[in-house]
Amino acid sequence: MSHPVQESDEILGVAELRKTLAGLFNGWGVAPDAVAYRKLWSPRVYRAQLVGDGANRSLVVKRLSPEIALRNQKVAQRWLPATGLSQMGPPLLATAAQMDGGCVWHIYEDLGDCALVDSDARDGKRRKTSGFCTPSEPCLEAERIEAAVETIAQIHGRFARHPLLAECRLYGFDLGGQFYVSAVRDAIRVLEAVRACETGMATERRESVNRLLLRIQRLQEEQPRRLQALEEFGGPETLLHGDLWPTNVMVYSQGQGYAARLVDWDHAGVGPVSYDLSDFLLHMPREDRQWIMNIYLACLEKLGCRFSPETDWNLLFETAEYARLTNSVIWPALAAFESRADWAFDQLAALDEWFGMLRPALPSPSGGQPLQP
Known part of the structure; x- marks a missing residue:
């Protein structure tokens, strides 16, 4: 379940991220202002939904620490591809790092709400x-x-x-x-x-x-x-x-x-x-x-x-x-x-x-x- 983010400019206002997103959107023929950001289950995870003109594509944007971002990037772009399993890992499209090195943004293709389960059964807890x-x-x-x-x-x-x-x-x-x-x-x-x-x-x-x-x-x-x-x-x-x-x-x-x-x-x-x-x-x-x-x-x-x-x-x-x-x-x-x-x-x-x-x-x-x- 997602809910609207009222101040997306403040939350997503990292210049490098916005530049990377704009490049992706322009490649799809969508203006950057034709995007609605919605926060997902974590304060660091957002869905960028393209709106208007029949556009229905969306992205998932995650804010990660540099160490965790590098690990996820290795999985998606090096380790799984080395064994021919790119299609079984996260669909990473692009990355954007803050200039001060404080965090890294990962931009993924949005797979939708298709987790195997929405909540985990573990002996009732x-x-x-x-x-x-x-x-x-x-x-x-x-x-x-x-x-x-x-x-x-x-x-x-x-x-x-x-x-x-x-x-x-x-x-x-x-x-x-x-x-x-x-x-x-x-x-x-x-x-x-x-x-x-x-x-x-x-x-x-x-x-x-x-x-x-x-x-x-x-x-x-x-x-x-x-x-x-x-x-x-x-x-x-x-x-x-x-x-x-x-x-x-x-x-x-x-x-x-x-x-x-x-x-x-x-x-x-x-x-x-x-x-x-x-x-x-x-x-x-x-x-x-x-x-x-x-x-x-x-x-x-x-x-x-x-x-x-x-x-x-x-x-x-x-x-x-x-x-x-x-x-x-x-x-x-x-x-x-x-x-x-x-x-x-x-x-x-x-x-x-x-x-x-x-x-x-x-x-x-x-x-x-x-x-x-």
Whole structure:
């Protein structure tokens, strides 16, 4: 859902951006003043809609930090094209950088409101940076899911052991076993510092911090087993989207069927496929997850990528999710240590709640059990 921006000149008044947009519009025979800007779901994302004279083309304009902009540009203009997969990534048309280097604007072809789902189902809850909210359960068409899963598998399969992974890691993130190790280590260090300053801390907050610390200390104890499973069964490293919620998968009609693109590669990196898959599956209805997994593995097999039938996918998925959750603990814990900010303790309590809610992604007897306080 979009809504009008009343002062688009002030918000979009970056000379470089306006110059780039004007060049695109002129190429289409549209005057710059024949454009209506509407803010989308984020204060940094806008839709530029061409108006008048029967024009119906629109663009999506995003304001990004230079680092994130470069990562997204690498994905769209170098990494995916190197494997013949340009059509599966974000449709980047142009970029415009502020002269002072403060931000970069990316201009994309507008794919419309065609995300795989409008909200994410995750065992009845959706995780957000600021806490949790309850969405409606999505009702998904099988054909759209298949198009999305085939696209994910194509990217993972084509990039397995690819030479460009060195560059992907340099400009992105290392999302393999080392991500788990460092997140656990750093979270324990900060939580121990918070606990050491517990004088005057409310009982509820102290208990929440202690529970989180215990959970993550247990993850550290389990580290050898989890890393060994990743080494034996995780498969080759590949390019990862890094934030593979269904809302970042755009599925649109093409010919007699559907095609899909993955957008918003802000967290792209390198690691095992289980990192992306766990995020995707845990945001999908539980009853759909096993057949989604079956489609994915069948697509990979066509590309020559096979996993052992002994693979404990639930263990791999659980490891990835625990790494993400643990990494999310670090920054509010640091704020709690430095300033005793109320929001920081609220976030720690929400993360403690989510640790307790995590269950195996797939309906099979294998896989890890949720940690207990």
